[in-house]
Amino acid sequence: MSIFQSFSGLRKLIKSLDFKSLQRISEKVDLPAVMEAVSKMNDDDLSKMMKMIQAGGGHKKKKPEINGDFYSLGQTLAPDDHEVLQRVRDFMETEIRPIANDYWNRAKFPMEIIPKMAALNISGLTYHGYGCPGKSALLEGFVAMEMARVDASISTFFGVHSGLAMGSIYLCGSEEQKQEWLPRMQRMELIGAFGLTEPEVGSAVAGGLTTTCRRVGDEWTINGQKKWIGNATFSDITIIWARDLDDQQVKGFIVRKDNPGFKAEKLEDKMALRTVQNALITMTGCRVSEADRLQNANSFKDTANVLRMTRAGVAWQAVGCGRGAYEAALKYTMERRQFGRPIAGFQLVQDLLVTMLGDLTAMQTMVYRLSQLQDGGTITDEHASLAKVFCTLRMRSIVDHARELFGGNGILLQYDIARFVADAEAIYSYEGTKEINSLIVGRAITGESAFV
Incomplete structure (x- = not known):
């Protein structure tokens, strides 16, 4: 840009201003003196000045960062925990946000994300041993928040698998059961669900489970229904809680999807968490091995520990x-x-x-x-x-x-x-x-x- 072109552009800029604008400017600066000084500038200086003028004087207001962590609580995490949280955020932003509305609208679950989520190595985040990371509950909370910040359905899916299903085995299972199930669930090779709520029993589960169980030899027979069971349409195992007809205490079971007498039907027409695959589970003479009964779940107090x-x-x-x-x-x-x-x-x-x-x-x-x-x-x-x-x-x-x-x-x-x-x-x-x-x-x- 030549001096002539820059000077001409400045003159056009001044001429484009209305009378009131010129009057306000002339009250603050000596316009003739400014024009004389501009005429003596070299090409580089004049070009820089024109760019500043066209950009609003070089003082364009920077927008604040959009960040809901106003008290910077996330900054209190240890560096390695912060790295885990950043991996989760990147995953949610790149893999989930672009598809969240589509799957929610169609009430489908994106099965293709499971291997990618497994690569984050966050299942069973707070558990020790069995391939689990052994991290803090604080980090686990931040992970749940980070997921729900983008898509509450994905956060719910993960919470059911890692929290309710894995947690039931971790807290109530025998050592043999933990060794058998937790490592594969941690790698998300197997997906879990959690069956407590019933069609007619929600808040009253502590004293009124209608799903029953009875031991006959080395097997248990379970009868009843469970409702709103997330992940259960495709889970490999579902933790089922039932009332023992013999002692009236609540027992927990690891029920495999192919167990005889087990049926899971998808609940349709939800208005919320549509990506989550909730099921109505019906168990009719469902047979479960004693080896798959949670060995340390003997009353509802044990269930309450998970909750x-x-x-x-x-x-x-x-x-x-x-x-x-x-x-x-x-x-x-x-x-x-x-x-x-x-x-x-x-x-x-x-x-x-x-x-x-x-x-x-x-x-x-x-x-x-x-x-x-x-x-x-x-x-x-x-x-x-x-x-x-x-x-x-x-x-x-x-x-x-x-x-x-x-x-x-x-x-x-x-x-x-x-x-x-x-x-x-x-x-x-x-x-x-x-x-x-x-x-x-x-x-x-x-x-x-x-x-x-």
């Missing part, structure tokens, strides 16, 4: 769902323009965003402490239940505000927020409803049981 551990994970999932909705909404408001500016610049929008961030940050700090209690071995049922109650309530509020910020676009699947809103409803209900978990906490703080 306590995984309920904390559900609270983290609620945080992830809320975080995904918040970050999607924040990004949208920074890009969506109305009245000549991004809607992020309007007061009412910022008020909603800050309300969402406050809820999200409170949730994050609560589950962070919950996982610390879990790592310290002092977590109780009421600790996990309070986190489940609070985090799912706040998650609902966050996705509601996010949906509001998207306006009409919020009902379109392509913007993700509709999926977050729907999936939040399932997270709100499973692993104990708000009411049941509230009664668990209420019993702990009052000493009075209000269940019946």
